[in-house]
Amino acid sequence: MVTGLKNPPTDHAGLLAWVAEVAELTTPDQIVWCDGSDAEWKRLTSELVAFGTLEPVPAKPDSFLARTNPNDVARVEERTFICSTNPEDAGPTNNWTSPEYMRETMTDLYRGSMRGRTMYVIPFCMGSLEAEKPMFGVEITDSAYVVISMHIMARMGTHVLEAMGGDAEYVPALHSVGAPLEPGQSDVSWPCNDTKYISHFPETREIWSYGSGYGGNSLLGKKCYALRIGSAMGRDEGWLAEHMLILRLTSPEGKVYHITGAFPSACGKTNLAMLEPTIPGWKVETLGDDIAWLRWGEDGRLWASNPEYGLFGVAPGTDYRTNPNAMRTIEKGHTLFTNVALTEEGDVWWEGMGEPPANATDWKGNEWTPDSEGLSSHPNSRFCTPIKQCPILSDAYEDPRGVPIDAILFGGRRATTIPLVTQARDWTHGVYMGATLSSETTAAAVGQVGVVRRDPMAMLPFIGYNAGDYFDHWIGMGKSADDESKLPSVFYVNWFRRDEDGGFLWPGFGENSRVLKWVVERLEGKAEAVETPIGFNPRPEDIDVEGLDMDPNDLAASLKVDPEEWKAELPLVEEWFTKIGNRLPTQLWAELDALKSRLGVDEE
Numbered sequence: 001m002v003t004g005l006k007n008p009p010t011d012h013a014g015l016l017a018w019v020a021e022v023a024e025l026t027t028p029d030q031i032v033w034c035d036g037s038d039a040e041w042k043r044l045t046s047e048l049v050a051f052g053t054l055e056p057v058p059a060k061p062d063s064f065l066a067r068t069n070p071n072d073v074a075r076v077e078e079r080t081f082i083c084s085t086n087p088e089d090a091g092p093t094n095n096w097t098s099p100e101y102m103r104e105t106m107t108d109l110y111r112g113s114m115r116g117r118t119m120y121v122i123p124f125c126m127g128s129l130e131a132e133k134p135m136f137g138v139e140i141t142d143s144a145y146v147v148i149s150m151h152i153m154a155r156m157g158t159h160v161l162e163a164m165g166g167d168a169e170y171v172p173a174l175h176s177v178g179a180p181l182e183p184g185q186s187d188v189s190w191p192c193n194d195t196k197y198i199s200h201f202p203e204t205r206e207i208w209s210y211g212s213g214y215g216g217n218s219l220l221g222k223k224c225y226a227l228r229i230g231s232a233m234g235r236d237e238g239w240l241a242e243h244m245l246i247l248r249l250t251s252p253e254g255k256v257y258h259i260t261g262a263f264p265s266a267c268g269k270t271n272l273a274m275l276e277p278t279i280p281g282w283k284v285e286t287l288g289d290d291i292a293w294l295r296w297g298e299d300g301r302l303w304a305s306n307p308e309y310g311l312f313g314v315a316p317g318t319d320y321r322t323n324p325n326a327m328r329t330i331e332k333g334h335t336l337f338t339n340v341a342l343t344e345e346g347d348v349w350w351e352g353m354g355e356p357p358a359n360a361t362d363w364k365g366n367e368w369t370p371d372s373e374g375l376s377s378h379p380n381s382r383f384c385t386p387i388k389q390c391p392i393l394s395d396a397y398e399d400p401r402g403v404p405i406d407a408i409l410f411g412g413r414r415a416t417t418i419p420l421v422t423q424a425r426d427w428t429h430g431v432y433m434g435a436t437l438s439s440e441t442t443a444a445a446v447g448q449v450g451v452v453r454r455d456p457m458a459m460l461p462f463i464g465y466n467a468g469d470y471f472d473h474w475i476g477m478g479k480s481a482d483d484e485s486k487l488p489s490v491f492y493v494n495w496f497r498r499d500e501d502g503g504f505l506w507p508g509f510g511e512n513s514r515v516l517k518w519v520v521e522r523l524e525g526k527a528e529a530v531e532t533p534i535g536f537n538p539r540p541e542d543i544d545v546e547g548l549d550m551d552p553n554d555l556a557a558s559l560k561v562d563p564e565e566w567k568a569e570l571p572l573v574e575e576w577f578t579k580i581g582n583r584l585p586t587q588l589w590a591e592l593d594a595l596k597s598r599l600g601v602d603e604e
């Protein structure tokens, strides 16, 4: 028997049986039950430094840099599967295989896949341990990098295992980098496999991941549990698992609002969540930057909580001018950087962080100077840092109930068509906005960058079931509200509209507070808007631009509702709805028809 099976730190029979079963299949050298302690962090980071997987970042306390295999740098959507019994239940937006086929295929891959390695067992909890029903998970992994990342990203360790007791339900999440070692074989600094599978079994609430050590592919509490499995749980139990930031906004009069925002990967969630307002008297506090669970509160309102414990933020573009609070968060240390550059002074650097260093080591480990041809950092390079270090973290962060939501923002990265901000007419229209959300692809997933695709509710890669059913669940959430006036108001934003020269029309970042101001003043009935074919839109004079040095033509262009551009969008929406097929709620076709008639497009 491998060490670690004897005298385990739990008497949870189901968990013990699963751990034994996985050990027998994957044949690791030893099993380590992760306790989440500082000593464990020190031991594993030291081992990884000695081994060459991590390099210390001396300029920041207790911080490290990892360089991945250049073929393992982002989520692999093509290799992500939803394995429901009926393919219809995975729907047209997911890759599908039958659960039997996937279990057989992956069992073959897992056989002996941890040979020569340590198998870590990570008990974790997404969201508060004080929740009515704590959302437990256990990740088994053969990657120590995953263990230390989970130290940051989730509540994990002995206290979670104790809270699970002998019989708590949990989501089993199995991960192997797929790189077994033969006796005497030397290891590489970033083991992974060309064959990759990120598989989900929504019916049995299981996750099986193989071949990648990166981000959302391997930190299985995040996208796999909190979004894909979570969304299927939410459908069954009457809540929503969403790809959303959560922030608290306080007006100069001291009124408090909570806003969530769903923007696709690398489209500004972390930045908006940590925003430093440029307008006087307004204050933003952070609650979450990537994932929100939305549940009904006792008051009949929708409440949002952040199930994560850390931030896994896009590094490029982050600096003191764009996101000072992210910089202050990582300055405190205890941060893992992946695929960024290391300067001669022993600090991290990436594109967009002020002046480039004269000399650095790039993300591939090569010498780099500002004259070098390639980028110093991978476009999807990341910082992984404890959310508790965020200087503007809201004191409601630990509250298991979360916060009541006043407004939901949907947003994408669109060079044309989509105005800076639009308010939906009502909940169903808001669901239509979310369901037809579109965005240019980014480096957060493997594949071509800059291609416009539909990304409904910013959840295209994360809906764990049929997208038509998911839209229906959203509409149903509105119907189940005891009073429509208690529902959040929905807005559609676009920070990324461009002028003819390709420059952004809107300055973005801290200036987005001006848009948030209009949003809450709409809720208060104070701000003006005009009704347009696409919803309620501000005129230039409705946006507070005091102190903003901006060409009025650019402001007008960023807000413009151009009927011709919107008419060009209609066939794309029709194609999208047709792709979703017969499970698309009829209300959304009706919304499209209503939009057509408001645009003066004749029905044939």
Ligand SMILES: Nc1nc2c(ncn2[C@@H]2O[C@H](COP(=O)(O)OP(=O)(O)OP(=O)(O)O)[C@@H](O)[C@H]2O)c(=O)[nH]1
Binding pocket: 263, 264, 265, 266, 267, 268, 269, 270, 271, 272, 289, 290, 312, 313, 314, 315, 316, 317, 318, 322, 444, 495, 496, 504, 507, 508, 509, 512
């Ligand atoms: N022009 C412009 N760029 C922005 C704005 N907000 C964020 N960005 C840039 O967009 C990129 C992604 O921003 P993030 O805030 O990390 O995006 P995210 O949605 O949290 O991304 P994920 O972590 O992948 O889900 C970064 O390079 C930012 O600098 C904005 O308001 N305007």
Ligand SMILES: O=C([O-])CC(=O)C(=O)O
Binding pocket: 074, 075, 214, 215, 216, 217, 222, 223, 264, 265, 266, 290, 312, 444, 445
């Ligand atoms: O999951 C990841 O690897 C990174 C992330 O937050 C996203 O892509 O939205």
Ligand SMILES: [Mn+2]
Binding pocket: 266, 269, 270, 289, 290, 312, 313, 314
């Ligand atoms: Mn983010």
